[in-house]
Amino acid sequence: MPNFGYTINSDRQIDYDSNDKRVARYLAEHEPSFMVCISCGTCTATCSAGVFTTFSLRELIGNIKRGEARNIKAEAEKCMLCGKCQLACPRGVNTRNIIMNIQRAIEAFEL
Amino acid sequence: MTFDLFVLPFFLGLITLLVILSVKYARWIKGFDLADRDLIRKGVFTKKSLGAAGEVFMESLLHRKMFRRNGWLGYMHMSFALGWFLLIVCGNLESRIYSKVHINPPYYPIFLKFFVADEHILRHELMSIPGVFRLLMDMFLLLVLSGLVLALIKRASSHWFGLKKTTRHTFFDRLTITTLWLIFPLRLLAESFTAAHYHGGSFLTNNFGDLLDRFLPAQQLSYPAWWTYSLVLGGFFVSLPYSRFMHIPTEVMLIFFRHYGIKPTLHFNHYSNFEIQSCPKCGVCIDACPLHTDANEDGIPPAYFLRTLKNNRPDINSTYDCLLCGRCGEYCPVGININALRVSQRIRYAKNLNGSFTYLKQTKSQLAEVAYFAGCMTHLTPSIKISMEKIFTTAGVDYQFIDRDGSVCCGRPLWMAGKEKQARELMEHNKKLIESTNCKTLVLSCPICLKIFREEYGLNIEMLHHSQYLLRLVNEKKIDLKKEDIQVAFHDPCELGRGSGIFEEPRQLIRQMANLVTASEEKGMSICCGGSLGSTGINCYQRDEVSQLTLETLMANNPGSIITACPLCKKTLQKGSPVEVKDISELTSSLLDVGKSSTPGLNN
Numbered sequence: 001m002p003n004f005g006y007t008i009n010s011d012r013q014i015d016y017d018s019n020d021k022r023v024a025r026y027l028a029e030h031e032p033s034f035m036v037c038i039s040c041g042t043c044t045a046t047c048s049a050g051v052f053t054t055f056s057l058r059e060l061i062g063n064i065k066r067g068e069a070r071n072i073k074a075e076a077e078k079c080m081l082c083g084k085c086q087l088a089c090p091r092g093v094n095t096r097n098i099i100m101n102i103q104r105a106i107e108a109f110e111l
Numbered sequence: 112m113t114f115d116l117f118v119l120p121f122f123l124g125l126i127t128l129l130v131i132l133s134v135k136y137a138r139w140i141k142g143f144d145l146a147d148r149d150l151i152r153k154g155v156f157t158k159k160s161l162g163a164a165g166e167v168f169m170e171s172l173l174h175r176k177m178f179r180r181n182g183w184l185g186y187m188h189m190s191f192a193l194g195w196f197l198l199i200v201c202g203n204l205e206s207r208i209y210s211k212v213h214i215n216p217p218y219y220p221i222f223l224k225f226f227v228a229d230e231h232i233l234r235h236e237l238m239s240i241p242g243v244f245r246l247l248m249d250m251f252l253l254l255v256l257s258g259l260v261l262a263l264i265k266r267a268s269s270h271w272f273g274l275k276k277t278t279r280h281t282f283f284d285r286l287t288i289t290t291l292w293l294i295f296p297l298r299l300l301a302e303s304f305t306a307a308h309y310h311g312g313s314f315l316t317n318n319f320g321d322l323l324d325r326f327l328p329a330q331q332l333s334y335p336a337w338w339t340y341s342l343v344l345g346g347f348f349v350s351l352p353y354s355r356f357m358h359i360p361t362e363v364m365l366i367f368f369r370h371y372g373i374k375p376t377l378h379f380n381h382y383s384n385f386e387i388q389s390c391p392k393c394g395v396c397i398d399a400c401p402l403h404t405d406a407n408e409d410g411i412p413p414a415y416f417l418r419t420l421k422n423n424r425p426d427i428n429s430t431y432d433c434l435l436c437g438r439c440g441e442y443c444p445v446g447i448n449i450n451a452l453r454v455s456q457r458i459r460y461a462k463n464l465n466g467s468f469t470y471l472k473q474t475k476s477q478l479a480e481v482a483y484f485a486g487c488m489t490h491l492t493p494s495i496k497i498s499m500e501k502i503f504t505t506a507g508v509d510y511q512f513i514d515r516d517g518s519v520c521c522g523r524p525l526w527m528a529g530k531e532k533q534a535r536e537l538m539e540h541n542k543k544l545i546e547s548t549n550c551k552t553l554v555l556s557c558p559i560c561l562k563i564f565r566e567e568y569g570l571n572i573e574m575l576h577h578s579q580y581l582l583r584l585v586n587e588k589k590i591d592l593k594k595e596d597i598q599v600a601f602h603d604p605c606e607l608g609r610g611s612g613i614f615e616e617p618r619q620l621i622r623q624m625a626n627l628v629t630a631s632e633e634k635g636m637s638i639c640c641g642g643s644l645g646s647t648g649i650n651c652y653q654r655d656e657v658s659q660l661t662l663e664t665l666m667a668n669n670p671g672s673i674i675t676a677c678p679l680c681k682k683t684l685q686k687g688s689p690v691e692v693k694d695i696s697e698l699t700s701s702l703l704d705v706g707k708s709s710t711p712g713l714n715n
Contacts, residue, residue: 033650048487051517053470077467080520080537081528082487083644087682092651100431100528100647103464 019067026105027064033093034101037061043085043095049078057085057095064102069111076102113210113226117338118218124345125217131352132360142381147373154371163370167363172196176444180395181273183261188393190258197251205244221344224302224316225337228309242313249313252302255295262292276403278394278414280355287354290347297340304333355418358391362445365389375448377531379455386452389445390417396439396449401638401657402432402649413439413449420456428648430456434657435527435645437609441635450645457529466533471519471540475547479511482550484541484564486557487518488678495556495678498700499577505703506589511548519544521560523606524644526567534563542568554580556696558607558677559644565611576607578617578676578695585623591704592623599625599698600670602661602684603637604677605645617676617695624702625674631667638664640675642683658687666690674698 027034043057044050055078064072076099085095105111140148154160169175172193178185199220206220207213209227219226261272269277280288299319306312307320307329323329351357365385373382390413397403397412410416411433419425435450443449476482483503485496496512503510519541522534545553545568552573555561561576575583584590601621607613614634621627632638641657662684665673672691675681685692 046491048490048518048520049470052472052519074467077465078470079466080468080487081524081530081644081647082518082520083524083679084487084491087488087491087642087679094647094650096524096528096644097431097647100461100464107463 014066014068016067020069020111021067022109023064023069023072023102023105023111024067026108027098027101030101030104031094031097033091034061034098036091037093038091040090042088042090043093046084046088048082048084049080053078055079057098060102061098072102073106073111076106113216113219115222115225115337117334117341118222119341120338120345121221121341121348122216122218122345124348128348128351135352136364139381139384143373144380147368147382150371150373151368159370159372160367163367166366166370170366170444171359171362174444177393177395180442180444184265184272184274187258187261187265187272190254190261194251194255194258198248198255201244201247201251205248208244218341222337222341224305224311225333228305228311245311245313249315252295252299253315256299259292259295274394274398276394276397278392278397280392281418283350283353284355284392287347287350287356290343290350291356293343294340294347297336297343301333301336301340304329304336308333355390355392357388358445361385361388362391365445375451377451377454378458379452383452383455386447387417387421390414390447391445392418393444395442395444399439399442401436401438401641401660402434402653413443413447416449416453417447420452424459425456427460430460431528432646432648434605434639434641434643434649436605436639436643438605438636438638441609454527454529457527458531459529461529464530466525466530466536468519468533468536468540471537473540473543476511476513476544478549479509480550481508481510481552481554482545482548483510483512483554484514484521484545484556484560485512485518486514486555486560486678487520488559488682489556490514490518492678492682492694495681495694495696498694498696499554499556501700502581502584502590502696502703505705506584508584508589510554511550513544513548521557521563522567523559523563526563527645528647538563538568542570545570545572552580556678556694558604558611558613559679562606562610576611576613576616576676578607578620579613581696581699582616582620585620590699592699593702593704594624595702597625597672598628598668598670599672599674600628600630600665600668601633602630602640602665602673602675602680603634604675604680605637605639605643607676608637609635617674620695620699621674624698628668628670630665632664637661640677640680640683642679644679654683655687658683662688 039058039062041058047055047057049055055075060072060075079099081096081099083096089095174185174188174192177188202220202223206215206223209223210219265272302312302316303320303323306316307324310317312320320329368385375382375386392414394414396414400412402411411429416425416429430453433453435453437450440449483499489495500512520537521541522537525534550572552575554575554577555564556577558576561574564570564574585592599621601618603614618627638661639657640661641654666689670690672693673684673688674693674695675684676695678694681692681694
């Protein structure tokens with residue numbers, strides 16, 4: 001693996017051949033506002049759960065869009081559905097429904 | 112004569128109806144919790160039954176709540192229900208007088224005029240009994256027929272009856288209502304044809320019979336008319352348990368159960384069946400729903416939602432799109448607890464959706480008289496918590512801001528999404544935190560928290576919304592307020608007003624600081640701000656539409672600012688409001704009269 005020079009995250013490559021985009025497609029269909037997220041991170045900055053643990057909706061959405069579905073089950077379960085992110089989101093993303101639908105997708109695809 | 116073949120359709124229809132009802136009700140009651148069945152057993156022979164009977168008379172017959180909604184709508188329902196009821200009661204008494212026995216076959220009073228249309232009997236009757244019964248029976252029939260005329264007008268233009276939108280009924284329901292509507296004109300025809308010959312009726316049937324006799328062979332038509340009347344009655348009875356008219360007997364049962372103390376639960380159970388089947392699909396809820404533009408066949412308003420729930424599982428959108436604002440419940444003449452039924456379906460949908468909050472470390476608070484729980488939404492609108500702290504300090508209250516470093520959600524959003532188990536995990540966490548303060552009073556800034564704290568936490572302390580608490584501080588002279596000559600309107604948050612029954616305290620507090628102007632829809636009728644956490648389905652544009660609707664009602668009397676008592680409402684209304692939106696705590700904090708007060712906090 002080449003050294004890309006990043007310091008915060010460990011260097012890695014995204015392998016599109018092995019990635020699973022089913023959840024992303026499911027979300028695009030069931031909560032279309034998923035597609036307008038610009039990954040600004042406001043949701044993560046305001047998150048109630050984020051005060052107590054490393055939970056980031058921005059990261060979760062990013063991973064799902066890339067088709068990296070490894071940890072999404074455990075991550076989505078951390079959300080308290082309090083709705084602050086939804087009020088803060090500058091793009092009007094229906095964040096609570098994204099969490100609900102991530103979980104529905106996990107159920108549907110038995111991830 | 113006490114029997115003729117034509118009574119059979121009616122008689123068999125009635126028996127079928129009674130058998131179906133008995134089987135259904137027996138099955139549902141058998142499925143009740145043991146505790147609920149005990150409540151029925153203990154309540155039957157008490158004055159609770161009398162209270163229930165009184166309510167049945169007021170609501171199922173007189174339709175008091177319908178009258179409150181609209182006079183014509185009330186009269187239409189009352190004329191059908193009360194008119195028919197009186198026809199049955201009076202017909203029964205009348206038949207006893209004719210037959211001189213106490214028990215007649217059930218068809219005998221219904222078709223009495225046919226059986227006693229004998230000149231000999233009539234002459235005898237005229238001598239012995241005043242024609243008062245015949246007069247009454249004609250009057251009651253006229254009452255029902257007047258309701259029928261209104262029902263037909265309502266089909267053409269419902270706005271006369273205060274309804275912008277009416278329910279789109281299924282084909283079967285329309286068929287059933289046609290049979291219901293035909294019953295009474297057919298009764299009029301049958302009795303009039305008979306009266307034309309024997310004059311056994313009164314002002315209505317005698318005269319109408321004479322009129323018909325002028326151009327119709329009344330005597331020959333009389334027998335077929337009785338047959339048709341009986342057939343239509345029988346048809347209505349057989350279709351009743353499968354149509355929306357099942358609400359007629361079921362609502363009576365529901366009223367009795369409520370008086371015995373049975374309450375709807377979070378999970379769908381057999382009692383829910385009684386609630387669902389009590390819905391008459393009258394459609395009053397459709398206009399109440401701020402999302403009513405979505406009122407399609409599987410739509411959100413209870414009239415549609417309960418119909419799909421009756422047949423199978425409602426689709427996920429009508430289950431999750433609803434704001435749970437509870438406005439339809441205020442309109443509902445039957446008082447169905449629609450939010451509980453909606454959440455019960457969400458629980459079914461969310462059965463396999465998990466949540467895990469093991470990352471939460473139990474925290475403790477220092478001891479205090481008063482614990483202040485701001486809640487997630489208040490952390491998003493910091494001016495509220497800053498105002499509250501300023502007021503606490505000014506009043507010299509011994510308080511602890513227990514979620515200063517971040518709130519663990521109260522659990523209500525998860526609860527409303529049908530994730531009860533996960534909600535309980537958060538509730539347990541917050542409960543331990545509050546208990547660690549050993550406080551006597553818990554003050555909450557968010558009505559969403561308040562509702563679940565009060566209803567589900569089981570804390571044995573006083574729990575107040577900050578609008579209540581601030582009013583108390585004013586009344587106890589712990590803080591003084593200045594009054595400004597400004598016009599403000601108050602927005603009732605759903606969870607505070609309809610949800611927790613707190614309407615007056617915020618208004619009393621505001622009146623001490625400003626001139627309160629009314630909104631066009633307020634208190635129980637107020638509309639959701641659009642931000643409700645009860646809905647996960649609707650998008651931001653739909654939310655904005657609801658907000659605009661609410662703002663129009665709040666701006667009805669041109670207030671200079673809008674005051675609310677919920678951080679979520681404040682945040683949501685702010686987005687589209689033409690005037691400033693403030694929380695009641697901000698207004699209080701800005702109008703604190705620190706000069707007058709001599710509380711310890713001020714001396715510091």
